[in-house]
Amino acid sequence: MTQDAVLQVRGVSKTFGKRRALDGVSLDVNKGEMVALIGPSGSGKSTLLRSIDGLQTIDGPDGTITAFGTTTQARGKVGDKVRDARIRIGFIAQQFNLVGRLSLFTNVALGSLGRISFLRGVFGLWPDETKQAAMQALHRVGISDYAGQRANTLSGGQQQRGAIARALVQRAKIILADEPVASLDPVSARKVMEILRELNDKDGLTVIVTLHQVDYAMRYCDRVVALKAGKIVYDGPPAGLQKPKLIEIYGPEFEDVFWEGAPQ
Template structure:
């Protein structure tokens, strides 16, 4: 169980995350939605301890995540893998080596300094790439791949950490609809087949409904919605995005689905702030 209790993060006078309390059972796939600046990315970065909470506590099982330091913190960041919007690969290194970097916190420092990986680790990395359908890119430089391929490499690297939790910070925000679907299908497959908890920030409402059994909506740093995707009604969306009747937009515009134009034209209108939803956080 991943538990956040009254978690707050302040940046000077600005409160980015405001007294958030949520419990996420092991094996759940959770989508976090909200406008740009709602606190979604800050929340995930606190869970991974890339930044520290100003107040409150974060725990995973019997581990007080918000209090650990040193080796314990490195172990947590191994068990809680982070996938970023901009991939965070090393462009000049080949794909296989980028994936192998996910093993660094499992190995001793000397092997890491010498960049020595075992045959078993290399086979494991190739299996991760094969699972994501990009094993043919193993010897290419990561910087030569498309955005969708790079994101799949980042997911393969996360798998190499043997994580208990995967945090995905806007993993499809910069991808076209086809690659967005491939990436979300991959995360869902990992969640269902491996039982790994997945928490992902999303802008697209149809993606949250399609892939996430639970949706957390944030507005001005607070959780204003927490429930099954089936309860994500128009009224709930208006509350999450702070939208008004004057800002009507078709939800199809934020869609990652690949649809025929006739279907898109029939999509229901919903009151949302278009600029906030369409642009990355």
């Protein structure tokens, strides 16, 4: 692992039945990078992200995942110290993962559970520090006016911003965002991507985001990693993703949906 690396993936594979979702993937991510994971459906993007967070075990006997210098997975098993690393990793899912019956404020405050007692969280006995952090995070993402509203009454874009606010209260150093804009309208999607970019630029957070929208990857991220059939087939700056490379990644059908104004 290089001096600035906060994440190291080495020779990671994952098989579901007869399908190999990841095939010997190796990847280093440095502190403060904003990395897009792209590729066709089934290429292994989400599996890789879930494996990094320890939500998905990798195949043994080879393959290791290290976060913040701690081995979180090795030899097909999640490490004993994965919880320590996970406290510093915020995971944002496509379907928001907010508790619908709870208020937006409570959902965001739940990000502090790694630092306060479980019982305090269960009964909503939030310390003043947590209350302040939750409201500051909600203000940061532009939805503090909805703090008292039940999460399931909010729009998808508002819920996704709530999930980002929860990661801020968690004090995450890495944000893993798995298709965070896939179910959002274009305006809400751009807002979410702009927030992630701002957190990367101003707070120095490391962001890894899986995207189906290649134009978003090229617009908001400094580095793009493309997977195809479980293997990394491109790792570099967005400028390197010229039309022939994208057709190579996605197949000839990609040319039919190639967006207007894309690099030729």
